[in-house]
Amino acid sequence: MSLIGNLFNSSIGRKFLMAVSGLILVGFVAGHLAGNLQIFGSPDRINGYAHFLQSLGPALWLVRFVLLAAVAVHIWAAVVLTLENRKANGATGYGVNKVIQATLASRTMRWTGVVVCAFILYHLAQFTLGVVSHDTFKGSLPAWTMSEDAREFGVPLAAKGTEVHDVYSMVFLGFANPIVSVFYIIATTLLAFHLLHGIDSLFQTIGWRNHSWSCRLRKVAALFCLLYALGSLAIPGAILTGLLKPAAGTYAAKVVATASVAQR
Numbered sequence: 254m255s256l257i258g259n260l261f262n263s264s265i266g267r268k269f270l271m272a273v274s275g276l277i278l279v280g281f282v283a284g285h286l287a288g289n290l291q292i293f294g295s296p297d298r299i300n301g302y303a304h305f306l307q308s309l310g311p312a313l314w315l316v317r318f319v320l321l322a323a324v325a326v327h328i329w330a331a332v333v334l335t336l337e338n339r340k341a342n343g344a345t346g347y348g349v350n351k352v353i354q355a356t357l358a359s360r361t362m363r364w365t366g367v368v369v370c371a372f373i374l375y376h377l378a379q380f381t382l383g384v385v386s387h388d389t390f391k392g393s394l395p396a397w398t399m400s401e402d403a404r405e406f407g408v409p410l411a412a413k414g415t416e417v418h419d420v421y422s423m424v425f426l427g428f429a430n431p432i433v434s435v436f437y438i439i440a441t442t443l444l445a446f447h448l449l450h451g452i453d454s455l456f457q458t459i460g461w462r463n464h465s466w467s468c469r470l471r472k473v474a475a476l477f478c479l480l481y482a483l484g485s486l487a488i489p490g491a492i493l494t495g496l497l498k499p500a501a502g503t504y505a506a507k508v509v510a511t512a513s514v515a516q517r
Contacts, residue, residue, distance in 0.1 A: 264337060271330035272458035274323040275451050281320055282444065283477075286484050289424065293491070296421035296500045301403025301411035303420040328370065371440075395419060395504050422505035425492060429509070434489035441485035445478040452477065 260266035291299035306313055397419040403410040411417055428434045452474040491497035499505035 264334065267330045267334055268458050270326050271334065272455035274327040274330070275455045276459075277319070277323040278327065279448065279452060279455075281323075282448075282481065286481060289488055290484060292421065292424050292488055293497065295401075296397060296419070296503050297399055297401055297403050297411075299421050299424065300397050300417045300419060301399060302405065304403075304415070304417040305405075305408075305410040307418070324370075397421065397503070419504055421500065422503050422508075424488075425497075425499050425503075425505040426508060428489040428492045429505075431493060434493050437489055438486055442482055445482035445485070448481070449475060449478045 260270055288299070288302055291302055309316075396416040399411050399413050399415045399417060402413050428437070453471055456470050456474075499509050
């Protein structure tokens with residue numbers, strides 16, 4: 254049997270696929286949050302960052318394909334392994350379901366995974382595909398003209414004077430909707446909870462964890478999940494509470510100003 258066949262047809266292979274796909278997705282959520290946190294800076298930063306990604310063209314679609322493939326493989330492996338586990342437990346004939354040394358995070362992996370999957374689909378529909386909208390911004394947003402050159406780690410993102418998509422306003426107005434923000438907070442918190450057990454498991458499956466430093470890995474994983482949850486909470490929390498005001502000159506600032514006048 255071929256190597257690929259072993260990966261898909263054996264339990265060990267499916268666990269390895271689940272671990273590798275999970276590792277890819279952990280890297281994505283970390284990078285995605287780092288990009289979103291640029292909402293706290295100048296609109297040129299997040300708009301320039303988004304323009305750079307969009308300018309990658311086919312390369313961006315390749316990255317999207319890899320991410321979608323990782324999601325599909327991760328879900329498939331999780332479902333198959335769960336069914337195998339249930340079948341094995343049923344074959345043993347135990348009448349009582351006992352949970353031995355299982356953490357809450359590990360016992361709720363399936364349910365947190367389902368909620369996170371629904372969140373990903375909604376998030377893609379709203380911010381990537383643009384098929385989900387609400388009253389604060391329907392239709393196309395006005396373009397944003399870069400007021401300065403945008404660079405990240407020395408890499409040019411967008412030149413001064415370039416017209417780019419106003420991603421800043423799209424993100425700000427998206428989170429200005431309480432329903433969207435609450436759903437986002439719940440989903441990302443559950444995702445952090447999901448990662449708490451998932452990161453630990455993938456280290457074990459890939460063989461990067463041993464007895465001498467397993468405790469340290471768990472602490473690193475817990476710290477990563479905590480920082481991710483806090484970073485994800487910071488964006489909608491700052492916008493809903495008014496701690497983060499829309500930058501002057503953006504479409505978001507115009508919408509917020511108009512809403513404030515209408516409420517008087």
